[in-house]
Amino acid sequence: MDSLYRGMDRLDAGAIAAALGPRARELEIEVVESCGSTNAALLERPDTDIPRLLAAEMQTAGRGRHGRRWYGVPGAAITFSLRRRMRRPPRELGGATLAVGVAVARALRALGASEIALKWPNDLLATGRNAGAKLGGILTQTRVQGGAVIAVIGVGVNCRAMPGLAARLRRSIATLEELVRPLPPRNLLIARIASELLDVLQAFDASGLAVLREEWESMHAHAGQRIQVRLADGRVLAGVPAGLAEDGALRLRTRTGVRALHSGRVVTARPG
Numbered sequence: 001m002d003s004l005y006r007g008m009d010r011l012d013a014g015a016i017a018a019a020l021g022p023r024a025r026e027l028e029i030e031v032v033e034s035c036g037s038t039n040a041a042l043l044e045r046p047d048t049d050i051p052r053l054l055a056a057e058m059q060t061a062g063r064g065r066h067g068r069r070w071y072g073v074p075g076a077a078i079t080f081s082l083r084r085r086m087r088r089p090p091r092e093l094g095g096a097t098l099a100v101g102v103a104v105a106r107a108l109r110a111l112g113a114s115e116i117a118l119k120w121p122n123d124l125l126a127t128g129r130n131a132g133a134k135l136g137g138i139l140t141q142t143r144v145q146g147g148a149v150i151a152v153i154g155v156g157v158n159c160r161a162m163p164g165l166a167a168r169l170r171r172s173i174a175t176l177e178e179l180v181r182p183l184p185p186r187n188l189l190i191a192r193i194a195s196e197l198l199d200v201l202q203a204f205d206a207s208g209l210a211v212l213r214e215e216w217e218s219m220h221a222h223a224g225q226r227i228q229v230r231l232a233d234g235r236v237l238a239g240v241p242a243g244l245a246e247d248g249a250l251r252l253r254t255r256t257g258v259r260a261l262h263s264g265r266v267v268t269a270r271p272g
Contacts, residue, residue, distance in 0.1 A: 095248030
């Protein structure tokens with residue numbers, strides 16, 4: 001196992017806390033070598049008064065939306081989850097994933113990764129030369145536990161190239177090392193994203209998506225483009241995005257009018 005980490009920075013709870021500074025008091029931080037899924041692990045933990053962050057060098061059963069597998073090798077990515085008690089009712093938490101996207105994009109842009117955008121509902125994409133390549137993803141899961149609404153937000157970001165991954169996934173993959181030189185330490189990346197997450201989730205919990213909707217729309221990868229969205233029942237709708245609804249649904253302007261899509265997957269995009 002040690003050979004996999006040679007020349008790479010190891011994840012460390014103390015280093016993440018040090019990078020957070022005083023804000024480390026707002027989180028319980030844990031790093032593990034391996035686990036099935038950081039989201040699943042945190043969902044099973046008992047409730048606490050302060051948020052918990054769990055990062056793993058390797059996830060053996062990491063998943064994205066609709067059960068898609070998250071691929072990774074030690075040292076090549078950051079994969080972590082943050083668990084937080086929420087005041088908003090579960091029916092309003094559909095927009096939490098979009099809020100998290102804003103937080104992750106803010107943090108990475110502040111570190112120099114200016115060529116990134118957000119794909120509805122839960123992906124980070126590269127722009128520029130590698131436009132459309134996937135940089136990372138977000139998975140939000142909720143649970144009512146002991147009368148409290150719990151949200152667990154999983155974040156995965158590709159840091160270094162993983163040989164063969166693009167061919168395995170049959171899509172283009174972007175990495176932070178292509179967008180930021182030198183690549184920041186992974187502990188610092190987690191700390192900066194976690195700090196933004198604390199701020200964004202607090203704002204979302206207080207006011208909903210409304211306070212973040214304009215910022216998300218300004219970073220929308222497919223704004224003004226013609227896209228096709230595959231719905232859960234297999235149907236495909238085509239149209240031009242018309243921003244977000246109040247609950248985080250994608251408003252799609254089609255030939256028959258504007259539709260509000262609460263779930264789906266963008267399968268094609270081209271200039272409008």
